[in-house]
Amino acid sequence: MRKKKQKRLIIWLVVAIVVVVGAIFSFGHAGQKQNKTVTVGLVSPSNADEKIWNQVAKTAKDKYGVTVKTKTFTDYTQPNKALANGSIDLNAFQHYAFLNAWNKANKGSLVAIGKTFITPIHLYSNKYKSLKDLPDGATIAVPNDTSNESRALFVLKNAGLITLKKSAGTLATVADIKSNPHNLKIKELAAEQTARSLDDVDAAVVNTNYAVAAKLSDNKILYTEPVNKDSKQWINLIAANKKDQNKEAYQDVVKAYQTTQVKHLIQKYYGDKEIAAWDLKLK
Structure with missing residues (x-):
């Protein structure tokens, strides 16, 4: 009888040890999950962008236990370098064409892990109200980086x-202009300078983040870029x-972004x- 009691006691002790060890591992794993921090590089985020990323950070923390921090850069030349050298974990500022062009030019191996949004860009002017008002010989500013100039x-x-x-493909340059009936002068500027150039040129193609930052109405x-296939x-x-x-x-950050909120x-x-x-289904 005593042996049976001892045997049951040993069994219960083994079960207790297993439960405690399992709890320790579970707690340790949960703690590790809670302490994951991911730094995302952004370019000149507007107040709206910051609020959107605050929502992403909240969802990532609440649902996946991931802490999202953002790091701001002032122009398009910096975030991919920072990502490649490990200064940041992810970045969210570019489109596929820019990423492909950067990888090609820098022998990089950065990849897209999730889509965010598409932003139709616009041709702005401080001097004219419509396309037909643009005079012959007008000066138009465009971004000078490979993909955005093409765009x-x-x-x-x-x-x-x-x-x-036709030979221009998807990465056109000014050398690929076939006809220029209005004798437009194309002025190539850093993307962040296009909005500021509007007082000095007749019109400018401005990326939306810089247009928002400059409060262009x-x-x-x-003219607005069409969205299609x-x-x-x-x-x-x-x-x-x-x-x-x-x-x-990193995948959790993508899921935290791609939400209804x-x-x-x-x-x-x-x-x-x-x-x-x-x-988005492009037609």
């Missing part, structure tokens, strides 16, 4: 101001280093100037 030239093409050679818009390369994204693309915490905030703050793109 700006396609805006001018779609607006009927120039034509491009809609009544200054001469050709716009795929202009969809913005969250990027990571290729070796890190499947990290759980974020979609509503994009609509609230940007209206039709910015469109959630992770479930």
Whole structure:
């Protein structure tokens, strides 16, 4: 009888030890999950962008135990370098065309891990109210980085101001302008300077984040880029280093972004100037 009691006691002790050890491991894992921090690089975020990323951070923390921090850069040349050298974990500022061009130019291996939004860009002017008012010989500023310059030239093409050679492909330069019937002068500037140049040029193609930062009003818009199946390369994204693309915490940040709450905030703050793109069907 005593042996049976001792045997039961040993069994209960073993069970208790297993439960305690399991609890310790579970607690340790949960604590580790709660302490994951992911730093995301942004370029000149507007107040609206900050509020959107605050929502992303809240969802990431509450639902996935991931702490999201953001780091601000002032121009497009910095965030990919910072991502490649490990100064940040992710960045969210560019579209597919920019990422592809950067990788090619820098022998990089950054990859998209999630779509965010697409932003139709605009041709703005402080001097004229419509395209037909632009005079012959007008000076138009465009971003000078490879992908955004190409995008700006396609805006001018779609607006009927120039034509491009078929050989231009998706990365057109001023050398690919086939016809320029209005003798427009294309002024290439850093993307962050295009909005500031509006007092010195006749018109400028300005990326939306810089247009918002400069508080350019809609009544200054001469033309808006169309959104269609050709716009795929202009969809913005969250990027990571290729070796890190499947990290759980990074994927959790993507999931925290691609939510109904974020979609509503994009609509609230940007209206039709910015469109959630992770479930967008381009026609």
